[in-house]
Every structure is written in C-alpha cells, then in structure tokens.
Amino acid sequence: MFRHSLRAVARTAASARPIAATRAFASSASGPTFNWEDPLGAKHLYTEEELAISETAERYCQERMLPRVLQAYRDEHYDPKILEEMGELGLLGANIEGYGCAGVSSIANGLITRAVERVDSGYRSGMSVQSSLVMGGINEFGSQEQKERFLPEMAKGKLLGAFGLTEPNHGSDPGSMECVARPHPTKTGYFSLSGAKTWITNSPIADVLLVWAKLQETGKIRGFLVERKDCPPGTLETPAIKDKNGLRASITGMIQLDDCPVPVANMFPDIEGLRGPFGCLNNARYGIAFGVMGALEDCLDRARTYSLERKQFKGNPLARYQLIQKKLADAATDIAYGTLAAVQVGRLKDEGKATPEMISMIKRQNCDAALKNARILQEIFGGNAVSDEYGIGRHVANLFVTQTYEGQSDIHSLILGRAITGVQAFV
Ligand code: TGC
Ligand code: FAD
DSSP states (O other): OHHHHHHHHHHHHHHHOOGGGSSSOOEETTEEOOOTTSTTOGGGGSOHHHHHHHHHHHHHIIIIIHHHHHHHHHHTOOOTHHHHHHHHHTOTTTTSEETTEEOOOHHHHHHHHHHHHHHOHHHHHHHHIIIIIIIHHHHHHSOHHHHHHHHHHHHTTSSOEEEEOOBTTBSSOGGGOOOEEEEOSSSTTEEEEEEEEEEEETGGGOSEEEEEEEETTTOOEEEEEEEGGGSOTTSEEOOBOOOOSSOTTSOEEEEEEEEEEEEGGGBOSSOOSTHHHHHHHHHHHHHHHHHHHHHHHHHHHHHHHHHHHOEETTTEEGGGSHHHHHHHHHHHHHHHHHHHHHHHHHHHHHTTOOOHHHHHHHHHHHHHHHHHHHHHHHGGGGGGGGSGGGSHHHHHHHHHHHHHSSSOHHHHHHHHHHHHHSOOOOO
C-alpha cells in the first residue's frame, strides 16, 4: 500500500510540476544556461520517478519540518510524530521491497535523505536509524517471521527503532565490545543480555532496539531485537544524553541492559561477526553521503541570499567581493562533485557492484567537504552567524557529528588506506 502511495504521490507531483518552477537547467535560445543550484546537471541522471519522489520529500520537509526545527533545536526536543508523518508518505525503509515499503531505487532513497538533511541532520539521523540501520538490518538479516512482525509497523513509523553498536569504551573499534548474551539462567528459550551502549540515536523513544552483543558460548557478535514492552522492570534503561552541542533536534541516549531476557526467536538467525552491523552501516553511510549534500546546499542558499542582501563599504552587497564569491564557488563545486559521486555509487549499489570502500570514500569525502564548506560559509554572516535564526551555525554543529558517527572520517581513511596498500593501520 505504501509502495503505491509514495509512487502515486510522486507521479502526481511530476505531472503537476511547472517546468519554470523546477531546479533543472533552464534553456535559452543561445543554449543551456548555468544553474548554480545544480551546477553539473545531476538532475539529468535521475529518472522521472526519482525526480518526483525527491520533490515529494522536499515539499514535505520544507512545508512541515522546517517550521519546527528552530524551536526543536533550542529545546533539544525530538517529536516522534515526525517518523509517523514520514511513514504516511512512504519515506521510511523506502528502498525495501514489500512489507509496506516503497521499494524505490538507492538514488531515490538518497534524494529523500538529502531533502530531510537540507532541514536538519538530526531529522535525517532519526530517519536513517529507523530506515537504514534497523529496518535495513531486519530486511537483510532477519528471519521471515521477524520481517513480518516488525517491518510493516516500522514502515508506518508506529514502531520506532534504535541501533546499539557503540559502547562507552569501544566506539571506533566495535569488535572489542563487552556487551554479552548468555543462556538465560531461569527462562528456557531466552538469552540474558548485559552491557551498555552509548550515543544511541532514538534509544529513549525506541520500541525495538537492535543490540549487537557477543554470544558467550562462541564469542561471536550477534544481533538481538530487544522489545521494550517485553523487558521486565530494571532490565532495560535508555536514559537520554542531554545538553548536546550538535544534533539537538534528534534524541540520543544510552542502552543499559542488566540480565535482560530476550527470546531466542529475536536473534538474527544466521549472521555473525562484524559483517552484521557493518552490512547495516553500508546503507546508512551511503545515505549520509547523499544527506550532507542537502545540509551544505542549505548553507549555500542561505549564504548566497545573505551576501546579496547585506551591504558593506559604499553600499555594495557582500556578493560583489571576490573573497565572498570564492567561498560560494568552493561550496557549489564540492556539492556538485559530492552529489555526482553519490549518484554513481547509488547506481552501482542497485546493480550489485558497489563495494564498502566506495561507500567509505563518499561518506568521508562528502562529510568532510560539507563540514569544511559550511564552516567557511558561516563567516559570510559575520556576527549574525552567532544568532541561531540564521540557521548556519546549526548546520555547522550538526555536520561535526556527521563526520564523527558511522565511522569517524579518519577511520574511513584507514579503511581506504588498507584497501589501497593491503596493510592494516588500526591495530
Ligand atoms: P574488519 O577485520 O575490518 O572486519 C570484520 C568483519 O566485518 C566485515 N566487514 C564488512 N562487511 C560488510 N560491510 C562492511 N562495510 C564491512 N567492513 C568490514 C569484514 O569482511 C570482516 O568479515 P569476516 O567475515 O571476515 O569476519 O574489522 P575491524 O575490527 O578490524 O574493523 C575496523 C574498522 C575500523 C574498519 C571498523 O571497526 C569500523 O568501521 N569502525 C567504525 C565504527 C562505526 O562505524 N560505528 C558506527 C556506529 S553506528 C552509528 O554511528 C549510527 S549513527 C546514525 C545516525 O544517527 O545517523
Ligand atoms: P573514539 O573511537 O574514541 O575515537 C576518538 C578519535 O580517535 C576519533 O577522531 C577517531 O578517528 C580517532 N581514532 C580512533 N582509533 C584510531 C586509530 N586506530 N587510528 C587513528 N585514529 C583513531 N553509535 C551507535 O551504535 N548507534 C547510534 O545510533 C549512534 N548515534 C550517534 C549519535 C550521535 C549524536 C553521536 C555523537 C554518536 C553516535 N553514535 C552511535 C556513536 C558513533 O558511531 C561514535 O561516536 C563513533 O563511532 C566514534 O566512536 P567514539 O566516539 O568512541 O570515538
């Protein structure tokens, strides 16, 4: 049903789209003209359906999300209804086939993340965890029974997910995790999970927490679907981590497990080792590579507008000065290159030809470029950059986090370095 609703909305959007209102190249009698919003014409690489899905997502994000973000960021408040609204539009788990999901291409999915992150990386974060990390993990590694039990409600945004890999003492090196699953001492057919996860997006509001823990008897990492409603009091706590200085429009917390009983039927049946969590991360890292381009596009748009309106020295707009223009040119160029790279990897992904190293490359490059450019564009606002109403400082703070999670940039350098040299640098 959702598969059809996203496509139906998208088709309507495509037919209703006035040509002049699109961001596509404008033609003139003398030939194509340059469009600063899409400098290298990435739009020509999208199908009609992908364009229409992108417009549906952009419209929702600009009309419904954007008006809420400033207050949400100030209050450090995440409204879980956002995931329900996304579910109604078919934006959750959108590239999963079946189970009420839309089954769209990786590019369309990337364009959805770009639309969301144009508003705020925290909103994209909440969506990525739900869609790529938890729904994607269940779809790839779950049993048939697990898929049928969880995916349809998660696609509607009525059942919320969290992904617990990072621990207080093991972030970049999750292979050393201490979280453990033992046979439950009193409940037959149950494991007992103990340990702590930290910096977990959505954990305080999640109904189902995908927790990675070592099975005591084998020492191998396995994935467990911990359902909050079935956890006896005192066995599962998910305290929020407050007073963050980035990603304040998303909710982050811990997962504390104290002999928490989890049915054997809630363990992923076959996948063991780090291939499990990293398999989920491939999709989420790809989404971030596309998403951060949206955040940087918003920074560019805001900085360009500001530079045209703000006048200094003899009434000249800032945009008249060469140093300002260089900042805008650098950002537009990095957006154009980063978007094309993400499109290329997205196409290869759907053809089964993308490697994890390709995803590391675009995750690292796009996150680094987004953070660097956003920080430089921030200078165009002068003192006004310090006011949250100008939006740019929020993106800069958020983009530091995107460079850090799902593998910090230097860690992705080491993944690439290992692939280039055959020599492991991180042990
Ligand atoms: P290593 O020897 O490299 O690999 C162990 C096993 O995993 C396999 N593998 C992968 N499989 C699929 N996709 C990938 N991308 C894979 N990368 C590795 C590998 O083939 C091997 O399989 P097997 O069968 O031989 O056992 O393991 P290592 O321990 O040496 O890894 C080191 C390193 C640095 C690569 C890795 O630990 C790493 O990537 N660290 C970064 C940690 C990270 O990304 N954490 C993310 C936490 S989740 C999160 O941040 C969510 S934020 C979401 C949001 O709010 O948006
Ligand atoms: P560390 O591993 O301690 O690294 C610190 C620094 O040292 C980094 O710069 C790193 O690159 C560097 N470093 C580490 N090892 C090496 C090495 N061998 N060589 C060179 N440099 C090295 N995790 C989840 O599991 N689920 C989530 O939903 C989630 N959401 C998050 C939300 C937010 C807001 C944040 C901030 C984090 C989130 N994380 C989540 C955790 C995130 O994935 C980790 O913070 C990240 O993987 C880095 O781990 P760490 O913080 O322990 O840093």
